[in-house]
Amino acid sequence: xxxxxxxxxxxxxxxxxxxxxxxxxxxxxxxxxxxxxxxxxxxxxxxxxxxxxxxxxxxxxxxxxxxxxxxxxxxxxxxxxxxxxxxxxxxxxxxxxxxxxxxxxxxxxxxxxxxxxxxxxxxx
Numbered sequence: 001x002x003x004x005x006x007x008x009x010x011x012x013x014x015x016x017x018x019x020x021x022x023x024x025x026x027x028x029x030x031x032x033x034x035x036x037x038x039x040x041x042x043x044x045x046x047x048x049x050x051x052x053x054x055x056x057x058x059x060x061x062x063x064x065x066x067x068x069x070x071x072x073x074x075x076x077x078x079x080x081x082x083x084x085x086x087x088x089x090x091x092x093x094x095x096x097x098x099x100x101x102x103x104x105x106x107x108x109x110x111x112x113x114x115x116x117x118x119x120x121x122x123x124x
Contacts, residue, residue: 040080041085054117069119077113
């Protein structure tokens, strides 16, 4: 993960996702600053967390190529509250120039979000 992305994750109270062999995980403790006006976890935070975790899953599978998100779709299944979120991601299909990845966000063993993304692979 590059320094700029890490700086952004630190800003929102997260850390680097851990990735290996096309899979990645990230855990973050959500507090009041992450909530929207309805008192639930902000959807933009959830989108950022799945994007960062999926990006790390892709990076761990492709070597020197740099993944760039070209499409991201989230299905919000239930609202999240303050507490620990666990994000898991895995590469599903890899082509020559595109890679498809899926991710899930869970809280207390319950699914909050399912995400699907396509990443363009850019040679570094």
